Amino acid sequence: MFSIPMERQINTRQKTAIRDAFVEADRPLSPDEVLAGAQRHHPTLGKATVYRNIQSLVDEGWLQAVEVPGDSPRYEVAGKEHHHHFQCNRCKKLYELQGCIPSFKMKVPRGFRTTGHEFFLYGLCSQCNH
Amino acid sequence: MFSIPMERQINTRQKTAIRDAFVEADRPLSPDEVLAGAQRHHPTLGKATVYRNIQSLVDEGWLQAVEVPGDSPRYEVAGKEHHHHFQCNRCKKLYELQGCIPSFKMKVPRGFRTTGHEFFLYGLCSQCNH
DNA sequence: ATCGTTGCAAACTCTTTGCAGGATT
DNA sequence: AATCCTGCAAAGAGTTTGCAACGAT
Numbered sequence: 001m002f003s004i005p006m007e008r009q010i011n012t013r014q015k016t017a018i019r020d021a022f023v024e025a026d027r028p029l030s031p032d033e034v035l036a037g038a039q040r041h042h043p044t045l046g047k048a049t050v051y052r053n054i055q056s057l058v059d060e061g062w063l064q065a066v067e068v069p070g071d072s073p074r075y076e077v078a079g080k081e082h083h084h085h086f087q088c089n090r091c092k093k094l095y096e097l098q099g100c101i102p103s104f105k106m107k108v109p110r111g112f113r114t115t116g117h118e119f120f121l122y123g124l125c126s127q128c129n130h
Numbered sequence: 131m132f133s134i135p136m137e138r139q140i141n142t143r144q145k146t147a148i149r150d151a152f153v154e155a156d157r158p159l160s161p162d163e164v165l166a167g168a169q170r171h172h173p174t175l176g177k178a179t180v181y182r183n184i185q186s187l188v189d190e191g192w193l194q195a196v197e198v199p200g201d202s203p204r205y206e207v208a209g210k211e212h213h214h215h216f217q218c219n220r221c222k223k224l225y226e227l228q229g230c231i232p233s234f235k236m237k238v239p240r241g242f243r244t245t246g247h248e249f250f251l252y253g254l255c256s257q258c259n260h
Numbered sequence: 261a262t263c264g265t266t267g268c269a270a271a272c273t274c275t276t277t278g279c280a281g282g283a284t285t
Numbered sequence: 286a287a288t289c290c291t292g293c294a295a296a297g298a299g300t301t302t303g304c305a306a307c308g309a310t
Contacts, residue, residue, distance in 0.1 A: 069248060086239075086242065097236055099236070102232070109256065113259045114251050120247060122248070125239075126239065
């Protein structure tokens with residue numbers, strides 16, 4: 001038998017600053033937003049470190065990616081229930097919505113098999129809708 | 131009063147090859163797919179020309195952009211009714227679906243205003259689902 | 261002392277732009 | 286002939302990778 005060595009859990013100041021940025025923001029963040037948020041805790045943080053730690057947190061299962069149409073990827077704390085997102089047309093911030101749309105049946109071409117869906121609302125967030 | 135000069139409608143061989151690629155494919159195409167499809171009509175076509183002509187066709191209203199989560203933009207012939215898209219998980223091709231989902235009411239946070247939505251189905255297309 | 265992480269810079273990919281030559285009217 | 290378009294190559298923007306120095310154990 002082979003034993004799979006438990007990965008040592010390494011928490012550098014940089015990685016902690018990045019996790020804190022997600023907890024404080026409480027919404028999905030882009031790499032640039034992570035850099036800006038985490039630099040308030042650790043000003044010398046570099047962008048390569050942000051990209052590497054995002055990937056590391058995704059691999060650990062702490063983060064998960066949220067792909068957005070026509071914009072850079074966002075990442076959110078993993079483990080939440082199925083939900084969708086709202087993007088502000090002006091500031092481009094992404095927000096979490098509760099729940100899913102009511103059951104829907106979309107017709108797909110013959111021979112196609114559906115395995116999942118995505119849904120986005122667009123508009124103005126409270127900060128931009130004054 | 132100023133008169134707005136009517137743009138001369140210029141149709142080069144390259145632009146015609148690009149339009150033909152869309153008509154033949156009958157689905158939204160990425161810039162790379164346009165290049166590949168149009169090069170079958172005009173083998174020396176360059177990618178800068180593809181990008182410029184896509185932009186030109188969008189400006190003319192012949193094409194419209196279809197942004198996709200986590201993938202390069204697609205373009206489809208403009209003027210169709212409101213509809214959504216299906217993306218194949220394996221080959222990444224985008225397909226047009228008919229119609230929209232039945233009426234839905236998603237709760238948004240207070241102070242937010244909704245102006246639009248997007249919806250995507252994912253799965254396997256008939257070519258990849260054998 | 262060892263081994264993983266950081267931060268800079270270079271490499272990469274996708275897209276846009278500059279420019280000389282070519283095509284169209 | 287004048288003007289617009291093309292294709293190459295260089296420039297940008299966002300992301301990834303190489304590497305020497307740093308940090309933690």
